[in-house]
Amino acid sequence: MSSNAVVSPRPRIVRRAVHGVLLLDKPLGLSSNDALQKVKRLFRAEKAGHTGTLDPLATGLLPLTFGAATKFSQVSLEADKGYLATIQLGVTTTTADGEGEVLQRCPVTADLPAIEAACAAFVGPISQLPPMYSALKHQGRALYELARQGVTVERTPRQVHIRSLTVMGWDAELAQLQLQVQCSKGTYVRTLAEDIGQRLGCGAHLAGLRRTASGPVKLEQAVTLAQIEALDEEARLGLLASPDALLAEWPSVELPDEEAGRFLSGMRRRVAAPDMAQVRVYGVRPRAFLGSGHVKAGELIADRLLSPPEIAAMLVQATARAPVA
Structure with missing residues (x-):
């Protein structure tokens, strides 16, 4: 190649706001961060993270969080895990x-x-x-x-x-044991x-490891990198679950429109509910996930809130749900 040859720069990826949870079936040999970066590029997402490292030699469920869902990553990090070892x-x-x-x-x-x-x-x-x-x-x-x-x-x-x-x-011939492990x-x-x-x-020694569960989400719900790549960009959005997928085991509280708005502004709301350390909070019309909180002495107190633009974006994404071929 001539020393005067012009090398075309790599096209710059234009990032966009993407919100939700993707359940990835991580392949063998890829680190959790490498898997995250590949998926982040496929979605052109501005903000993304994973919820617990899987070794390159391990496969299986790796929940990835995008945008607003990153606020709830810690829930998945703290959750019990399931493995096939x-x-x-x-x-x-x-x-x-x-x-x-x-x-x-x-x-x-x-x-x-x-x-x-x-x-x-x-x-x-x-x-x-x-x-x-x-x-x-x-x-x-x-x-x-x-x-x-x-x-x-x-x-x-x-x-x-x-x-x-x-x-x-x-x-017995190979002296190999398969164990289903449920653990903290x-x-x-x-x-x-x-x-x-x-x-x-x-x-x-551990010859193989496949994560099968993380809290309420299961490997059966996950998609592979190949399945993601096979879809066009907009169809990929249909693979994203709402952030409340990570909180599915928590009890829920619903608020009417006027109360939902006040809750989103950080105000405590009176609710007819017993004390609860962790709750999912929803607006009624349309039904939308607002964030997490806790109930103490009849008051609903916000812990992590979504913003109105984030809620609106996720309602739009909910209409794009697409079955995976």
Whole structure:
């Protein structure tokens, strides 16, 4: 190429205001942030975020929030999670997953009843030591960055809650176990895999992980990158759920028009409702999500509010709902 050749600049993406929640089925090998940036470009969204990191080796449900929905990201971060985990018994690795170097191989003599008993011992509140290969920060750096440099730092055990562990499959020949895990936020499934292997006396590592749920939203509701790319730009808006999808397990309060306007201005409203720590709040005509709040001593008190332009934009988007082929 001639040194005088003119290189055309990449066309600038013109961003736009987009509001709502997209439930993405994150593919293998892509970081959560890479997935977010790809989807953000496809929607030309001004503002977007994700609600909890999935490792590149993990797949499955990754709720992405756009515009007004980012106000409620913390709800999904705090929510219980569901996973389908594939655990390889008899092999331990440096990273507690399939990417690391093998540390030890041991024969697996446990049968299914012994495996179920070992899993049952971890149901309930437990203490976990965060693994070095995690996104947890130490002095501003992710632990996995330090681990790749051979550095190990002291970590503080954390309390998590395993709601349930259900054996979904056991291949005795391959010594592979499939577990459905329901757990609190902050649970390290790779640490859980290691601990189960240790309890069985043969060691283990996490061979695969797929997130199936985050609070009230499920993997069955998610779409893939290919499905998003197959739609035109306006049809993509039809994939977005209202921000209240992340709050679906909360009780709701409805306000008539004049009360809704006052609530949106931040004023406390009298309601005939018992004390509630978390509520979804709606206007009646048209039915529109206004934000979140709590009820105390007969008063509805705002916590996070949408703006009138955000509410109007989401009502328009609601008319664009489109089925995914």
